[in-house]
Amino acid sequence: DTAVSQTPKYLVTQMGNDKSIKCEQNLGHDTMYWYKQDSKKFLKIMFSYNNKELIINETVPNRFSPKSPDKAHLNLHINSLELGDSAVYFCASSQELAGRAEQYFGPGTRLTVT
Amino acid sequence: ELKVEQNPLFLSMQEGKNYTIYCNYSTTSDRLYWYRQDPGKSLESLFVLLSNGAVKQEGRLMASLDTKARLSTLHITAAVHDLSATYFCAVDTAHDMRFGAGTRLTVKP
Numbered sequence: 001d002t003a004v005s006q007t008p009k010y011l012v013t014q015m016g017n018d019k020s021i022k023c024e025q026n027l028g029h030d031t032m033y034w035y036k037q038d039s040k041k042f043l044k045i046m047f048s049y050n051n052k053e054l055i056i057n058e059t060v061p062n063r064f065s066p067k068s069p070d071k072a073h074l075n076l077h078i079n080s081l082e083l084g085d086s087a088v089y090f091c092a093s094s095q096e097l098a099g100r101a102e103q104y105f106g107p108g109t110r111l112t113v114t
Numbered sequence: 115e116l117k118v119e120q121n122p123l124f125l126s127m128q129e130g131k132n133y134t135i136y137c138n139y140s141t142t143s144d145r146l147y148w149y150r151q152d153p154g155k156s157l158e159s160l161f162v163l164l165s166n167g168a169v170k171q172e173g174r175l176m177a178s179l180d181t182k183a184r185l186s187t188l189h190i191t192a193a194v195h196d197l198s199a200t201y202f203c204a205v206d207t208a209h210d211m212r213f214g215a216g217t218r219l220t221v222k223p
Contacts, residue, residue, distance in 0.1 A: 043213040102147055105157040
């Protein structure tokens with residue numbers, strides 16, 4: 001069973017469109033994340049979310065919004081896509097346990113905006 | 115603002131050699147992680163280091179943490195081709211989570 005899954009794996013779309021990426025984890029974790037990895041492999045955290053708190057990286061444009069229908073899902077919705085949004089987006093989850101909270105990453109979604 | 119710096123960013127080494135990747139961070143933290151990423155793949159957790167002086171080993175990789183120096187190292191012993199990947203350190207504080215820029219390791223025969 002895949003611990004953290006994302007769909008779609010590839011997403012090609014035009015500028016100005018709105019798209020969503022879905023993420024599901026079956027680990028029972030209480031915190032989920034979205035990361036953006038650019039072409040230089042640099043990883044930037046976009047959001048972290050648990051059932052108590054949404055933490056937004058202040059550098060993330062408000063065109064990006066996380067939506068969590070339940071504890072096991074954190075979807076990423078992007079409005080008015082721009083060329084600079086092209087990247088690989090990773091979802092991750094973690095559980096605070098005995099002082100550790102290593103993250104388990106999904107397979108990634110490669111978004112290409114044309 | 116939490117900053118995490120890794121060096122080197124690129125590392126080409128021959129099989130059988132030893133080398134160390136360094137991870138410096140700017141604020142107090144007791145939680146440091148090392149991840150591996152193969153090309154086109156996701157990130158895989160390698161080590162979790164939770165306290166000063168922590169040392170973890172798995173195969174040819176050994177990670178250590180010095181919280182006073184705000185430094186973690188990932189030591190590679192007798193490198194083999196299968197270790198070729200990008201290695202990230204990540205630091206977790208109560209208010210922030212940051213990854214280093216990654217070290218792209220290539221092990222050549």
